[in-house]
Amino acid sequence: MKLGIHGEFQRVLVENGILGFILYIYIWFKSISRSKKSLSELVKNKMLSKENSKFIFYSFFIPLGLFIGTEASSMRSFIILCIISLLPDLLISIKKNLK
Numbered sequence: 042m043k044l045g046i047h048g049e050f051q052r053v054l055v056e057n058g059i060l061g062f063i064l065y066i067y068i069w070f071k072s073i074s075r076s077k078k079s080l081s082e083l084v085k086n087k088m089l090s091k092e093n094s095k096f097i098f099y100s101f102f103i104p105l106g107l108f109i110g111t112e113a114s115s116m117r118s119f120i121i122l123c124i125i126s127l128l129p130d131l132l133i134s135i136k137k138n139l140k
Contacts, residue, residue: 071126080098081094105124105125109122
């Protein structure tokens with residue numbers, strides 16, 4: 042961090058190169074798409090309202106994305122990345138338990 046790099050997205054690009062950055066963004070993209078799919082299934086099955094699903098999605102991804110993009114260190118961002126990658130599976134398990 043002596044270079045004055047603030048934010049995980051820039052750190053990943055500097056330390057891992059373009060391939061590491063693409064894989065890092067892929068994890069985010071895949072988690073976002075799977076979470077949207079899981080939330081839409083919950084709405085479709087009337088287990089969650091459309092407004093609540095939007096709130097869950099935006100209240101989870103926007104703050105974490107801003108935090109990682111501006112201030113997160115490598116350990117904090119690793120923990121957040123693990124949470125983000127597990128969120129779709131958590132939503133699916135909630136759906137199965139509610140049935």
